[in-house]
Amino acid sequence: MLRRTEPRAKPLQSVERYIRSIGRHYVHAVIVMTMLIGATYLTVVVALDRHSLQQNIGFLTSNQFIRFQQLANQTRALMRASADPNLPDYIIRPMRDDILRAIGEVRAMSRQLAELHDEIGRNFLEKLNPRDDISEQLRLELDARLEDFLARAERIANAGAKERRERYSFWGPIDFAVSSDSVLMRQFGDLIRRAHERSGISIDNAKLIGTALLALIAATVILASIFLFSPLLKKLRNEHRRTMDFEERLTQLAHTDALTGLANRSSFNQALGNLFSDLERTGTGFAMLLVDLDRFKSINDSLGHPAGDAVLDHVARVLQRTLRSTDIAARLGGDEFAVLLPGMADSALLATIADRAVKAIAAEIPFEGRVLQATASIGGAVVPSHANDEASLMRVVDLALYTAKSGRNTAVIFDEAALARRLEQNQLSLALVLAADRDEFVVHYQPKVDLATGMHLGFEALVRWQHPELGLLPPGRFLPLMEGTQLIRGMTRAVIATVGRDLDAWKRAGLVPGTISINLPEVLLVNEEGYNLFVETILANRLEWHDFAVEITEDVFLNRSADQILDTVARFREHGLSVSLDDFGTGFASLVHLRDFPFDELKIDRSFVTGIGSDARSEQIIRAMVDLSRNLGKRCVAEGIETDAQRRFLLEVGCEVGQGYLFGKPEPVDQAGERLPRQSGGVKRLAAVGSGRRAVDGAL
Template sequence: MARRGATIVPPVDAARGDASRWRMGLLWLLALTAIVVAGVSTVAITKLQKDAERSSELRLLLTEMQSAAWQQSTIRLEAVMANRLSPSAAQTRQEIHDYIDAIGDHFSLRDPGNPQAQAVQDTFETYDHAVDEEFILLGRGDIGGAQRLDAERAAPAYKQMTLALADADRHYKQQVDNASARAQLGAGLIVGSGALIMLLLVWQSHRLRSRSFRRATYQASHDALTGLPNRVLLHQRITRSVDADTGAALLLIDLDRFKEVNDTLGHHYGDHLLIEVAQRMQAILGPEPTVARLGGDEFAVLLPGVSNAQDVAALAGDLQKALAEPFLLDGLSLTVAGSIGAALCPQHGSTADELMQRADIAMYAAKTRRAGYLLFDDSQDSTDPRKLTLASDLRRAIDQNQLTLHYQPKVDAHTATVLGAEALIRWHHPEHGMVPPDEFIPLAEHTGLITPLTRFVLDTAVRQCRSWMLDGHQLSVAVNISTHQLLDLGFPTTISDLLTHWQVPARLLTLEITETAIMADPDRALQTVQQLHDLGVQLSIDDFGTGYSSMAYLKTLPVDELKIDRSFVSRMTTSERDAIIVRSTVELGRNLGLNVVAEGVEDSATRDQLDAVGCNAIQGYYISKPVASTGFGDWLTEHANLAAASPTRKV
């Protein structure tokens, strides 16, 4: 019996209530599940996003390792071609080495337990050790040893590292792809409860990942300072142009005097100047050609579909004109110039590496000859086996003091008093015998060995001058100076330090310069000559009359002496034209207050004519052939004895 006041729940209603509560609990459970799934999926997607970005960053590092290794290979190739590792190239290589070491060392720690990462680290260490040893050999001038090491160790190590880099890149690309697939699966799990939210998250994840990948790709293929394509992207575009078989031209541009801007005004102005140069070249060339920055002050221009030498020369001229216009930087007006080398496809190469190499050789030749622009030809290529051997041997000869100096006396044309001597370098090669100066001196200029060679000649000659002083002879010594030294604004300081070291008065050193060297860059040459003159060094224009445009600068150059070229002197007794040239030069020198020296005097008749026209000094085989330093004292004694025995005899 039911109690009063109690509510009786029908069995059906109770069942409905229980079902409702069960459904409500289920809904809450589903809702909670959806929330948990959404939360877990969100966390999972965030992790996937980070994993994808991390994998993309590792791919970028792999790309940068590949690029840095390629740049080291390029520097090694340039050093082999030039037969020397220049200080600037050594510094650039060291910067690349430090950068790639920061990536390659402990690469496995960036992805612990991953065999691909470990393989990258292992192969990198093998490659790095081999390349370090190779550049040590290059720095010592052992080109042959470096090439052998490259063939035996560095090249195989580079190949193994490249394979490891490619395998790791595929692995990390797969990780990126897998992460994307799992993120999409996570999005599908929460469609029912949070489709919109998850859709936004997936979209955001995809957007961030794409942005990260695009940024990484761009950074790996473009110069950070100028935004131009870098060496890697340029190489790819050259390859595409070559494969298209429609012809192409490649120009390499090296800025002249850029180092002065950096050293004098600082890197801020140097960077600003590089940006302005990049923008100006792009404005001149338009959108079709590729303008790239290869590093430092070196740029490149790729012209697809252009293979006509005249068209390339015209475009190079436009670039030079554009670069010659002043750059206004923070109120300062700066001027630079560019040495341009060009190579054509297929005439000069059928691969990207060949074109880069040939254009680089042409650019180096243009810079060395101060020609402005040169198109590659075989005569510029110093990879001839004999030249390579001689260059390597010359470097060793300089380092090991295998070179000697001979001294050709210079005497007063009237009294035969010994005034001094000209230092002439001699190289007795252990295998080739006596190598003519006109063979190894141009080689030194082409390979950059002219600087240490000139330093050796100057140091030896000034030391010999000091020796003569100690023996009681106040004799001057004359040394020939190349264009490179004449255009080096730091050269006067080198001379000053040398004279101070050997305690030789500046007046006893004569530097012989040619008209051609002066005309290479008259304004710059004038600065150097003026500083040398201020030191008290005697300056002589050598081979006078064989150059060009010297008259315009003769009145402004603070020189002390003219040397009449032997081609005029040796024929003056048989050729009235040559005799007139000699007489005119002597008169010109006298009117300008300059001493005049005639070289190439080989007989008494020539000496008598020179004395008659008032030439100050003479030099040549009639006086004496070049004498080794060990025999010069004996020659002085013999000459003095002859003069004492025959007071009326001039020589």
């Protein structure tokens, strides 16, 4: 029995040994394949880590290059600004702070890049690849040049105003240009390119090693391998996609305005150059528009930068809707936009497009539960009808824009008449420099009366310019030319002195002139200069403080130095000088400002008075203003009254004082004196007092 079973036992044992052998081989195969799979996995992870590090290096180097360009532009701007000794410190100081902050950011990026290079040097795959001595040498040279550039920029930023003006304003731009020359720019470009190439090598290494290892795995585990590695392959694809997206974002960043999505100045200049090239090659012309927002600074200062950004975005969307798909709209900076219209040769059609854009920009802009209102001025020109090169085009378009801004909320296409007006404006600007010294300004007086009785209460002093060639010019011809200049200081000084002399003469003649209102500009309110002018005039002419009143526009609420203005106004009122709030309701000030501002009189602007009898909304606004002034315990004055119907309406709603052509036009001192009442026991009439006397207006 045992002998019969032994032969059966051997096959069974052989089968068992075979099965165990198969099992061992299977286990060995599984172990080997597992090790291969693990090795492949680890290899891909290492390659991806290296690729990620290289990607970070490329991204950080690109950001450092962009920040370097911004720093170079900021530093050059500071050196150009330093050449102007009159530029206030509150403009220079933020420029210096921005430069120092940018220097710190560039140096921080250099430190991060050094850390990333050290980390990538420890990567296993990096050790397998041949050492890139050229990239390392290029990086060290770039660091040295960049640090030299940063040191120069830091010295310029930390230099005193006098040193920058006397030293850097002459040789600084030359020396600074050497430190930021094309070599540094090329080294940045080479380093970014090599970083990208090394990133591609990482992907190639990962593919090569992964493919070689996967080829050793048996077909039975291919599906398993696919399932195991599919997440990693997906990650690899995502990394590559991110690389492409990153390069696309860099390109977009270099040519697109971040806020509006329009083309930036660089892209605009490139497109303009291409259009001029097409003009030379094919003779195809084009047109250009410049768009500048009116009073954009007031929106920013009063409502904040988010409101300003909303307005800029609104303008960008309007331009995109208004223009053709082939037109190029760009934001050049701040509130300035430009449009290129290829193939546009018709000035009339260009004017139609510009007018349509002006109207669309003036539409209401919803913002955080309120409605914003913005207007724009647009200037345009056609190539080659108006210009044949870039410099000439920019000059004529800027001229058209200047003409448009004189009227605001309008569009002007360049023509010879606009050029003539610009030349005239330039000549007037030059003559204005000497007008005060030559005693060419004249003060006219417009009476203020009691609306109920017609009794004379006082005057408002208004300026005229007795030009030696053009004759007597109204304020609208020359006051806009004085905006942003120091000429208005001398003009106001002259008007205060002239009004003081005229008051003294009237009083000595036994006349009762009442209170004379003088418009006082912001530049004389932010310090003691305006106050001292009244002190000198009052003492020199033996007058009283209550003989004068100052009119201040509500725009002073938005001035950076509003606190100093408030102090000056408070000093006026302490001495009994009346303060009138002019042009109320036409600016951007809020009722909070009205509540906190010390004033005695509120003036209703003529734009509201004109609507009496024809515009119910104007009448409602006037009623609200009168009620507001009465509730605040202030007087209310209406200007621009021309009809008796307007006078009766104002009297009915509670306004007691008015001025306008109904009561008298602005007149020279001798004519204005003839309408003045006499003091009891007056000694003589005012005859030619002050005839031919020149002065300047407080109505600035």
